[in-house]
Every structure is written in C-alpha cells, then in structure tokens.
Amino acid sequence: MPFHASELTIVPANEAPWDDVARIFGTTDAGHCQCQRFKVVGWIWRDSTHEERTAMLRAQTACGRPEAPATSGLVAYASDEPAGWVAVEPRVAYPKLRTSRVPWSGRSEDKDDPGVWAVTCFVVRKGFRGRGLTYPLAQAAVDFARERGARALEAYPMVTEPGKEITWGETHVGTRQVFEEAGLKEVSRPTKRRVVMRIGF
Template sequence: MSAMPPIEAEQLTTVPANEASWADLQAVFGTADAGHCQCQRFKIRGWIWRDSTQEERTAMLQDQTACGDPTAPSTSGLVGYVDGEPAGWVAVEPRTAYPKLRTSRVPWTGRIEDKDDAGVWAVTCMVVRKGFRGRGLTYLLARATIDHARSRGARALEAYPMVTQPGRQITWGELHVGPRQAFEEAGFREITRPTVRRTVMRIDF
C-alpha cells in the first residue's frame, strides 16, 4: 500500500474549539492515549490518573472547550479539519490556564520568568486523528496557533516540544507536546533546553 500524501495547507481549516462540535473533537481524540487523558495533563493539580476519573476528565475538557457555543468568551484550543473531516487538535491558551505547567521544571529551567504573566500563551498538546498521522499535520497545527494566540491578545507564545532523535522511536503518547521541528518551521526559536529530549520554544509578537 502506498503512503498517503502530505496534507497541504489549503486542505486544512482550523477553528476555535467552541466553534466545533463536541462529536468532532471526540472523533479526533478517539480512544487511545489522548482519549484517556482528554488533554488534562497540565490542568489537574494532582497526579492525573489517581486524582480524577475518565468521566471527570471528559467533562472538564467539554467545559474548557465550550464546544458548540460560538458565543463562549473563551476556549482551550483549535480543531483542525482536513477536507472537512475532523483530523487534529491543538491546545493553546494563556500559560496561566495550566496549573501543573506552573510546577513543572521544563518551562522554567535556566530562566527567570513571571509565572503569572497572562500575556504569554502556551501550546501544550497536539493530537492527530488516526488515519491522518505521518502526513505533516502537526506542522500545520503549530502554525495555526500563532495567529490564534496573537488575535486574542497574546504578546508571546511558547511550546515545550519533544526533541526527536534519529533511530529512536517515539510513541504518540510521548509526542503529545509536538515535535521540535514543527515549531521551528513555524518560526518559534529555542530559548532553553532543560533536558536532552525537551526544549522550550517561543515566538514574541
């Protein structure tokens, strides 16, 4: 079987999650790693699996995204459609919206930064629906976060992606933060490298 072709920019439409249906978002998440987490890793203050149930995490995501409510004052990310089919999700909000990100060492190692600065937004999770993976969609989603954050008043946008290494397999569960290359090509620059496999990247508006 031949590989599916790369997804072209003109095939992708992204909308704030509150303008997408809940059914579309859940189709993207499916039942794999993202389906279990429901994008709550950086939202829950305690240990995610111990301190919440699947039903609670699902309800939290539904509340945070406000799916199906175009008049909602805020939402927690973007839903991507490829040729009209729900295909991807990217979480992008003010950095202050992520309590657990505040206590993680990755964003803060090697720099002094105001953790309460709501003008700095963060990209924390990317999900590509099965059937659309391996076709460059994460690169397009990374680009989409820039205009979204800037249009909503952000003065800077950060990401905390994975550094992929040749010959080393990375699972989709690990790669939920996105690959470094996707943000680099979108115009983010590396500001710190807290671990061998994680980097902090940023774009200032």
C-alpha cells in the same frame, strides 16, 4: 502525502461541535488523558476519573458556542472530517506548568503573566496521522494566540534523534522542528530531549 492547505480548515474549538472533538480524541491514546495532563492538580490518573477529564475538556473548549469569550484549543478538519487538535491558551490556564521544571529551568520569569500563552498538546486522529498535520496546527496556534492579544507564545517540544525510535505519546507536546517551522526559537533546554521554544509578538 502531506496535507495540502486547500484540504484543511482550522477553527477555534468553540466553533466546532463537541462530537467532532470527541472523534479526534477517540477512546485510546489521548482519549484517556482528554488533554488534562497540565490541568489536573495532582496525579492525573489518581486524582481524576475519565468521566471528570472528559467533562473538563468539554467545558474548557466551549464547543458549539461561537459566542464564547474563550476556548482551550483549535480543531483541524481535513476535507470536512475532524482530524486534529492543538491545545493553546494563556500559560496561566495550566496549573501543572507552575510546578513543572521544564518551563522554568534556567529562567527567571513571572509565572502569572497572562500575556504569555502556551501550546501543550497535539492530537491527530487515527487515520490522519503521518501526514504532517501538526505543522499547520502549530502555525494556526501562533496566529490564534497573536489574534487574541498574546504577548508571546511558548511550547515545550521533544527533540527527536535520528535513528531513535519514539512513540506517538512522547510527541504529543510536539517536536522542535514543528515549532521551528512556525517561527518559534529555542530559549532553553531543561533536559537532553526537551526544549522550551518561544515567539514574541
């Protein structure tokens, strides 16, 4: 069954303990990347180690520091258990987005505009998957970006096709339906299975 809103609490990562974030990422799947795919300059598996990526994530989240001026994502709790993560920051915080063709295909826009934020990753902890947690996480990311002064929020989700099998890793960027529910609209389709979606504030 999908999570009921009363079961969930979603907070900025700097208001969560680091151990909770580490439990969400685990040691497999997202635990290898540590949400650094768009952060590491170069090829992530060649130009960084797991220990470096973990240290980067810990610094970016500023976990356990509610007074921190910035953080790199939001943490979802289901009945007080750490259950999910969404990465949301100003788009300029992701160096690899500058060189990826996905955000820019068919578009002419200032890549250095700090007013545009981006959602780049979802992680749902094992044991909490399959219950629609990415939907409230996406909505929370929209609200968070708006509250922090963003002019717009973008996402780069996958288009899932009926009958076509997908793996968990393919949809770490989210799916189009998740962002549609949060109010984002498609602005371009750089590939058959990838879209750019956006909401203005």
